[in-house]
Amino acid sequence: MKPFAYTRTTERGAAIQTVGSNQAARFIAGGTNLLDLMKDNVEQPDRLVDISRLELVGIEERNGGVRLGALARNSDTANHPLVRQRYPLVSQAILAGASAQLRNMATNGGNLMQRTRCYYFYDTAMPCNKREPGTGCGALEGYNRIHAIFGANEQCIATHPSDMCVALVALDAIVQVEGPQGQRSIPISEFHRLPGDTPQVDTNLRRDELITAIDLPAASAVFAPRSYYLKLRDRTSYAFALVSVAAALDIQGGKIRQARVAMGGVAHKPWRAVEAEKILTGAPATAATFQKAAEVTMREARAYEHNRFKIEMGRRAIVQALTTVVDGGVA
Structure with missing residues (x-):
């Protein structure tokens, strides 16, 4: 693992500014995916900005629906009465993912930012356009049992790994984010991307934007x-x-x-x-x-x-x- 600096902050603005001013800095909360990627040298940030102390853990009613704090743990979200009663699909999807120990660490925002579990993405000895643009896709002619059957192209046939996000897409959730230019809302259907010509870009979130919440609309209840x-x-x-x-x-x-x-x-x-x-x-x-x-x-x-x-x-x-x-x- 590449050596890195570590910063902990309790202020959104400070976290956003730190990541925005350093192209090699990354937010970290539960770290259940990012740390694995760092250990395998797939991700090599030189600074981690710990946002786990930010006040983004609430789960509450909002405009007739429910707002999920980005830093609420997956286990707390799945078992929250508002989610279980009004959006059981989200509870079911979260509980189908990972292990109980990981759900106790993983956050809602981190779940959205998961990266593919493609074998070729994790193996730095193999070509991967998602990891190193222009090197090719090893899965095309390799062992592609777990790979995509919709929306793929010659650039990348990897799949998105989240269970929770599938339920969020079905329920028309809205992702709330904040960055140097202020706050904005991203429909979950537009949050993640197909590979196109930039398979290395997983989402439409700007690198200096912070996920603050996920809104489940009243109509989906x-x-x-x-x-x-x-x-x-x-x-x-x-x-x-x-x-x-x-x-x-x-x-x-x-x-x-x-x-x-x-x-x-x-x-x-x-x-x-x-x-x-x-x-x-x-x-x-x-x-x-x-x-x-x-x-x-x-x-x-x-x-x-x-x-x-x-x-x-x-x-x-x-x-x-x-x-x-x-x-x-x-x-």
């Missing part, structure tokens, strides 16, 4: 009675998703009034299944409808040599998640 997070993985704990589905339905009289479907483990960002939502909205909540939505969604998937199974897995996962939602949202 309508899905509380019927939502479910399904995660398919190689083992039942402490494993990243091969395919996951966050599904939520608003059903009245057997008809679907509103639908939300997002997928994880399949793209460079949490993948909103917009076409599936169109099929579901106004349709009867039946197996035939769910199957049609799944077929339409997976029609655009592009597989590589070792991850072709994800297309059928994704199709079945969508149907299973939606079926579980109709059965009460508890598997």
Whole structure:
């Protein structure tokens, strides 16, 4: 690990100024991903600015919805009464991720900033455009079992690792950030990026901006009675998703009034299944409808040599998640 300086601050402005004035400085809170990257020499900051003492840990009602402090721990968020009652999809997704010990350290803001777990990204002996732009993508011709089937290109086929972010995308969350130019709001659907020509850039957050909160809108609370997070993985704990589905339905009289479907483990960002939502909205909540939505969604998937199974897995996962939602949202 490269030697680095360490600064702890209790003021947002000081933290933002320190990182903004040093291109090689990084914010650190729980550090559950950043420290691993530093140990493997993937990330080499020369200064860490500890923001864990900032007053950003609250979880409270805001404008009819719920605001999640960026520094609230994942475990505290998942188990908070407001989240469990109004946005159980978020609780389910968080509890499906990592281990209890990591959830006790990891923060909500840090969860948004997770970097891919692609083998080639972590192995500094291998080419990786995300780690070193212009060197190529080792996964294209390598072992690409865990890689993307949506939104990828020849630059990068890595996937985003977060479970929580998949649920946030399904619920139209808003990310609140603060930087030298003031505060701004970023819809979660626009927060993460597809690789494009800059696979090394994961998000639309400026490097000198600090995540302060995540807002769950009041309108999304309508899905509380019927939502479910399904995660398919190689083992039942402490494993990243091969395919996951966050599904939520608003059903009245057997008809679907509103639908939300997002997928994880399949793209460079949490993948909103917009076409599936169109099929579901106004349709009867039946197996035939769910199957049609799944077929339409997976029609655009592009597989590589070792991850072709994800297309059928994704199709079945969508149907299973939606079926579980109709059965009460508890598997």
